[in-house]
Structure formats: structure tokens, C-alpha cells
Amino acid sequence: xxxxxxxxxxxxxxxxxxxxxxxxxxxxxxLDKLLNRFDPxxxxxxxxxxxxxEPVIVTAEMFSILQLCSTYYYKTNGYFDVSLxxxxxxxxxxxxNTVCFSExxxxxxxxxxxxxxxxxxxxxxKENGFEDVFIDFGRSSIAAFGHHPHxxxxxxxxxxxxxxxxxxGEFELRNASLSTSGNxxxxxxxxxxxxxxxxxxxxxxxxVVAPDALDAxxxxxxLMIAPIEEREKIIQHFEIETSIxxxx
Numbered sequence: 591x592x593x594x595x596x597x598x599x600x601x602x603x604x605x606x607x608x609x610x611x612x613x614x615x616x617x618x619x620x621l622d623k624l625l626n627r628f629d630p631x632x633x634x635x636x637x638x639x640x641x642x643x644e645p646v647i648v649t650a651e652m653f654s655i656l657q658l659c660s661t662y663y664y665k666t667n668g669y670f671d672v673s674l675x676x677x678x679x680x681x682x683x684x685x686x687n688t689v690c691f692s693e694x695x696x697x698x699x700x701x702x703x704x705x706x707x708x709x710x711x712x713x714x715x716k717e718n719g720f721e722d723v724f725i726d727f728g729r730s731s732i733a734a735f736g737h738h739p740h741x742x743x744x745x746x747x748x749x750x751x752x753x754x755x756x757x758x759g760e761f762e763l764r765n766a767s768l769s770t771s772g773n774x775x776x777x778x779x780x781x782x783x784x785x786x787x788x789x790x791x792x793x794x795x796x797x798v799v800a801p802d803a804l805d806a807x808x809x810x811x812x813l814m815i816a817p818i819e820e821r822e823k824i825i826q827h828f829e830i831e832t833s834i835x836x837x838x
Contacts, residue, residue: 591703593728600722600739610718614711625703638696645688653687662808665827669816670808671784672697704731705807712803730770733803734763750838752793758836766831767803771796771810783815793838799831
């Protein structure tokens with residue numbers, strides 16, 4: 591998914607932990623084949639290439655993903671839009687298991703995929719009975735369970751990418767997920783307002799802590815672009831612990 595992945599499991603059951611790691615690697619490999627729009631052989635690429643011409647039959651998982659994207663589109667008042675255009679022009683047929691576009695557009699699941707993967711990884715960890723776990727997708731999508739061996743939580747510092755060594759915020763995570771969206775000197779303008787098509791280049795960062803990893807991921811992208819007067823309305827549709835915006 592274009593980023594480093596780290597997993598820390600505090601346990602004496604090393605063999606069991608190794609098996610869980612292998613399961614997670616298989617999951618991430620499968621999801622990359624499914625959701626990577628840069629891979630011409632991925633299911634997402636096939637949808638993007640064809641759905642504006644005719645309905646495309648999709649797998650059950652992809653259909654479920656697109657239904658989730660539709661739900662988030664409406665819960666965020668249209669600010670989370672994986673079509674980057676107008677998700678209301680995406681048509682899903684549950685009867686036929688198809689997706690089609692009423693005009694030419696394409697999906698970009700960059701603000702969704704890591705959260706979706708992280709949520710599934712959390713489920714794998716829980717099902718295997720591990721209690722003290724730290725999961726990190728490139729420092730921007732994090733989940734933590736239980737606590738660090740030398741504390742009662744997992745402490746995460748947020749670094750300012752424009753000012754090395756500066757720490758604008760620190761979070762104490764306990765059975766929660768932290769997602770961060772923003773611009774950096776080397777990666778800016780990647781977040782787009784679906785209503786105006788405007789790219790955001792502001793030196794700012796949004797952090798959201800929530801029990802659900804996918805909710806946190808969706809909200810950070812959304813709150814980066816939603817006007818101030820819309821943010822409180824959107825947040826009311828979610829269960830979150832905190833949301834903070836930092837000027838960098």
C-alpha cells in the first residue's frame with residue numbers, strides 16, 4: 591500500500607505470533623491486488639477502465655467496499671468521495687453485483703485502503719487473543735491494544751514534517767486507532783475537495799483517534815477539506831475520542 595508496515599506483539603507465544611504475521615502479510619498482499627489503482631491487473635483498475643461504458647461485475651468483497659464508500663460519502667455530507675467527482679453518479683446493483691458510472695470517472699481508494707486493512711488486521715489480532723499490540727502503517731495509520739511493557743498505554747508522538755524535531759502533539763492510545771492526514775514537503779496537494787476539484791497545499795495536519803480504524807482514516811481526510819461549519823455536523827455521525835488540527 592505504498593508505505594512501511596510495522597507490527598509489535600508483546601507475547602511469549604512467538605510461534606503463534608509468527609503465524610499471525612504470515613496471515614497479515616497474505617491479507618496485505620491480497621488487498622493490494624484488489625485495491626491498487628496503479629496495478630493494471632487489480633480489480634479496482636478494471637473497474638476504472640470499464641465502468642463508465644458498462645456495468646462491471648465485481649467480487650463480493652469489492653461490492654462490500656463500495657457500499658462502505660457510499661455510506662461514508664453520505665455520512666460526511668459528500669466530503670469523503672472516492673470518485674473525487676460525484677459519488678451519487680456511481681450506481682451499485684446488489685441484485686447483479688455490479689458497479690457502473692453514469693459518466694467518466696475513476697475510484698481512488700487511497701484515503702480508505704489503509705484504514706480498511708488496519709481494521710481487518712485488528713480483527714486478526716483480537717481473534718488470536720493477543721492483548722498488547724501496536725500496529726503502524728507508515729506513522730499515519732496506527733492501532734494500539736493494551737499497553738507498552740513499560741507503561742499503561744502506547745504513546746505516539748506526531749512529528750512536524752516541516753520542522754524536524756518539533757512535536758506538535760502526543761497521544762496515549764489504549765484500544766484505539768489514530769489516523770493522521772496532511773501535507774509534507776515532499777508529498778503535498780494529494781487531498782482534493784470533491785466539490786471544487788481544488789487541491790489542498792496548506793501546511794496543516796489533522797489527527798483523529800477513534801475505536802474504529804476505518805472511521806479514523808476516513809475522518810482525517812474529510813476534516814482536512816470540510817469547511818469549519820461542516821465539521822461538527824460530520825463528526826456527530828461518528829464515535830470518536832478526539833480530533834485535532836495542527837497548523838504546521
